[in-house]
Amino acid sequence: MQSHDLARKTIWSAIYLLFILAPLFALLAGTLPPARGFGTEFSVALGYSGLAMMGLQFGLTARFRHVTEPWGEDVIYHFHRRVSLLAVGLVVVHPLILLAIGSDKLAMPASLGEVPWGAWFAVLSIGAVIVLVITALWRKQLKIPYELWHLSHIALALIAIFGGVLHMIGWGFYLADPLKRALWIGMTLFWIALLLYVRLFKPLFMLRRPYRITEVRSERGDTTTLVMQPDGHAGFRFKPGQFGWLTVWGSPFRITGHPFSFSSSAEAAQGRVEMTIRNLGDFTSQVKTIEAGQRVYLDGPYGAFTIGQPTDMHVLIAGGIGITPMMSMIRTLADRGDSRPLVLLYGGRNQDSLTFREELDALQARLDLRVVYVLAEPPEGWSGETGHINAAMFRRHLPPGYADHEYFICGPDPMMDAIERALGEMDVPRTRYHSERYSFV
Ligand SMILES: Cc1cc2nc3c(=O)[nH]c(=O)nc-3n(C[C@H](O)[C@H](O)[C@H](O)COP(=O)(O)OP(=O)(O)OC[C@H]3O[C@@H](n4cnc5c(N)ncnc54)[C@H](O)[C@@H]3O)c2cc1C
Numbered sequence: 001m002q003s004h005d006l007a008r009k010t011i012w013s014a015i016y017l018l019f020i021l022a023p024l025f026a027l028l029a030g031t032l033p034p035a036r037g038f039g040t041e042f043s044v045a046l047g048y049s050g051l052a053m054m055g056l057q058f059g060l061t062a063r064f065r066h067v068t069e070p071w072g073e074d075v076i077y078h079f080h081r082r083v084s085l086l087a088v089g090l091v092v093v094h095p096l097i098l099l100a101i102g103s104d105k106l107a108m109p110a111s112l113g114e115v116p117w118g119a120w121f122a123v124l125s126i127g128a129v130i131v132l133v134i135t136a137l138w139r140k141q142l143k144i145p146y147e148l149w150h151l152s153h154i155a156l157a158l159i160a161i162f163g164g165v166l167h168m169i170g171w172g173f174y175l176a177d178p179l180k181r182a183l184w185i186g187m188t189l190f191w192i193a194l195l196l197y198v199r200l201f202k203p204l205f206m207l208r209r210p211y212r213i214t215e216v217r218s219e220r221g222d223t224t225t226l227v228m229q230p231d232g233h234a235g236f237r238f239k240p241g242q243f244g245w246l247t248v249w250g251s252p253f254r255i256t257g258h259p260f261s262f263s264s265s266a267e268a269a270q271g272r273v274e275m276t277i278r279n280l281g282d283f284t285s286q287v288k289t290i291e292a293g294q295r296v297y298l299d300g301p302y303g304a305f306t307i308g309q310p311t312d313m314h315v316l317i318a319g320g321i322g323i324t325p326m327m328s329m330i331r332t333l334a335d336r337g338d339s340r341p342l343v344l345l346y347g348g349r350n351q352d353s354l355t356f357r358e359e360l361d362a363l364q365a366r367l368d369l370r371v372v373y374v375l376a377e378p379p380e381g382w383s384g385e386t387g388h389i390n391a392a393m394f395r396r397h398l399p400p401g402y403a404d405h406e407y408f409i410c411g412p413d414p415m416m417d418a419i420e421r422a423l424g425e426m427d428v429p430r431t432r433y434h435s436e437r438y439s440f441v
Contacts, residue, residue: 005070012067016056019187023052026183040105043097050090051164053083054129055187057157058194063202063245063302072304073243073259074437084136088129091164095122105171118170125163132156145282147256154255161191203252206297209233211273213294221353223321224288225263225276228296235271236300238262240307240332241325241408241436244300246275248283248290252297258283261324261410261436262301265331273298276355278321305436307333311406313341315398317389317419319411320348325436326408327356334366342367343397347374347389347415372397388415391422402426407433 024045059067060080068076098106109115132153135142139149165188172181215227226246229235238244245257264274277287307314307329314333316326323346333342348354351373360371374385374393385393398405407428409419416435423433 008066008070012070019056019059020049020052023048023183023187026180037101037103039097039101040103043094043101043103046090046097047094047164048168050087050094051161051168052187053087054091054157054161054164055191057084057087058191058198062194062198063299065302068302069304072436073302074435081136085133088133091129091160092126095126116170118167118172121163121167121170125160125167128156128159128163132160147282150256158195162188199253202299206247206252206299209235209297210295211235211298213290213292213296214272215292216288216290218288219276219355220357221321221348221355222279223276223355224279224290225274226287226290226296227264227272227274228298230271231295233271235273237271238266238273238301240266240328241305241434242301242303243325243436244273244275244298244302247297247299248287248294252299257297257299259302259438261303261328263324263327263331265335266328267332267335276321276324276327278355280321303436305408305410305434307406307408311340311404312401313343313399313405315394315405315407316342316344317407317409317411318344318346319389319415320353321355322410322412322415322436322438323355325410327359329408330360330363330367330369334363339368342369344369344371345374345385345389345393345397346371347376347411350375350377351379370397389419391426394422394426403428403432405432408436409433410436410438413437413439 027045027048057080060076060083063073071079095106135144135149135152135156139146144152165184168184210231211228212231213226214229215225217225217227219225241261243259243261245259247254247257260275260277262273263276264272268274277284279285279287305325314329316329318326326344326346330342330344333340344360346354346360351357354373357373360369363369364371372385372393374387374389375382376387378384378386394402402423403426405428407423409416416437420433420435
């Protein structure tokens with residue numbers, strides 16, 4: 001890992017911890033309320049921490065490039081999911097502790113009308129949190145379409161967080177102190193600002209920087225390439241391997257954009273970018289119907305899956321549509337006249353599913369590139385590799401000194417797990433391989 005990446009990771013982690021812990025320290029500092037039992041204090045502290053963590057989730061998913069870059073977007077989303085579970089655990093355990101210690105806070109009043117409003121918001125918030133977790137963990141099993149889930153995920157998160165804040169104000173035992181009250185109001189305003197940034201300011205920015213489709217190219221493997229050109233602005237520069245969020249129909253205010261790697265060379269002129277999209281679901285099945293001239297919106301570039309560090313050779317390992325970032329890397333290295341050796345291991349079902357096959361074959365003349373196709377369903381007479389990419393294939397096709405090469409892996413999750421394990425067994429250090437998972441959300 002480069003040292004400036006480590007420094008950025010340390011700084012952002014410290015800021016994150018500060019945000020999570022500051023409310024707790026502030027609550028304990030200064031004038032303390034008359035002591036209640038330890039159980040009550042502990043339970044309240046957990047509730048506050050959980051709420052602060054939940055609010056900061058808006059920051060984790062706000063796609064701040066400078067924050068996400070040292071880790072990569074997939075790691076940030078993974079962290080978002082893990083921290084959500086912790087935050088939700090804290091929020092749910094908070095009333096359970098009060099229940100366990102028989103706190104009078106949970107004593108049922110004679111009629112529902114006497115239940116304090118702060119308690120209703122607690123019920124609303126915890127209810128929203130439980131539905132949020134269930135739908136996030138089992139979205140596929142519950143067969144909830146992605147866009148509907150995304151919309152409900154944001155709505156439930158808002159209900160959970162603002163319900164929590166209102167519960168806190170309604171029950172505001174600790175918030176009598178004006179300074180502490182100011183801190184929580186500040187935190188709440190910060191969360192709202194994050195939300196406005198993502199849902200209002202960023203889309204407004206994108207609205208002023210549209211792209212135009214200049215070509216729609218049909219590729220092998222039920223796949224389509226969109227060629228896009230900035231419309232009235234200079235566009236952005238990306239590093240090969242990075243990705244962007246694409247909105248084709250509707251405005252950038254639409255909740256759901258779709259992530260796709262850039263497949264074109266990072267050296268392409270006039271801000272031209274290409275995305276190569278395989279038909280795998282609702283949105284992707286419509287891509288081939290897009291016509292040249294259509295206006296689209298791109299949010300990017302994102303991701304840390306990119307070449308750039310000095311290395312003796314690059315080893316690219318692609319499965320299926322995981323070829324797209326590799327294609328960008330290969331095209332870019334060819335345009336830069338890079339003379340370092342490059343090996344691509346490319347797994348697919350059959351020859352017809354190998355997107356970019358002809359171009360890859362041609363590129364072997366322009367670069368020190370060797371392409372090894374690995375077919376799960378080989379045709380009769382196929383003399384190349386078959387089955388799934390594995391450690392034995394690395395030993396057959398790579399020069400020894402495995403720990404000195406730089407590896408890039410992108411493909412279906414089971415393939416990526418197997419390859420990461422194989423590299424581990426070959427004593428390739430973790431810093432030498434990079435993975436891009438297409439299933440991070
Ligand atoms: C970093 C990254 C880069 C990617 N690059 C490529 C690429 O170069 N080429 C390519 O063909 N595919 C790529 N994908 C996968 C692509 O984003 C999904 O296949 C596509 O969004 C599926 O949408 P759908 O509506 O057609 O499918 P659906 O049937 O609606 O969804 C299939 C699955 O795709 C995921 N998905 C759906 N919509 C979204 C969304 N808006 N955001 C995130 N995930 C979603 C969900 O897990 C869902 O269960 C990439 C994914 C990621 C995360």
